[in-house]
Amino acid sequence: MGSRVHAVTANPRHTIQLDVNGHKLVGDEPPALGGQDAGPPPFGFVLAGLAACTATTLRMYADRKGWGEVTIETTLTLDNSGDKPRIDRKVSATGDLDDAAIARLRDVVERTPVTLALKSGFGIDTVLEKAAS
Secondary structure, eight states: OOOOEEEEEETTTTEEEEEETTEEEEEOOOGGGTOOOOSOOHHHHHHHHHHHHHHHHHHHHHHHHTOOSOEEEEEEEEEOSSSSOEEEEEEEEESSOOHHHHHHHHHHHTTOHHHHHHHHOOOOOOOOOOOOO
16 A cells, blocks of 8 residues: 655756656646746645545445445645645535535545645655765
8 A cells, every 4th residue: 555756856947857656747836936836736745635535435335335436526726825734625526425425524524644644744754865876
């Protein structure tokens, strides 16, 4: 279940070449921060991870319950204007779902793995070393 990400700075300035478990991605900063907007900024990837986890977890739950064809749509926005960064998440579920199913999904969405990790915080261990020339 673990993920491994390898990132290398590239040109033009602020472009980052990423390898996420064999999937090639590009990250960048917007022009206002000196980048070329060639890919999502770092917090864009955080939001993408939360959105993907939210949609996947709810769809898997609906599948296990046998609720038929259910589509989950998520929209996330990062708000850095207050004392603490805040993520606003809007989730909609389309399908043959009654009020009880929607209530259950409301409960499950607050317990998706990435939601729990972001709410509780991560431990981060860092080693910075000079690479051999």
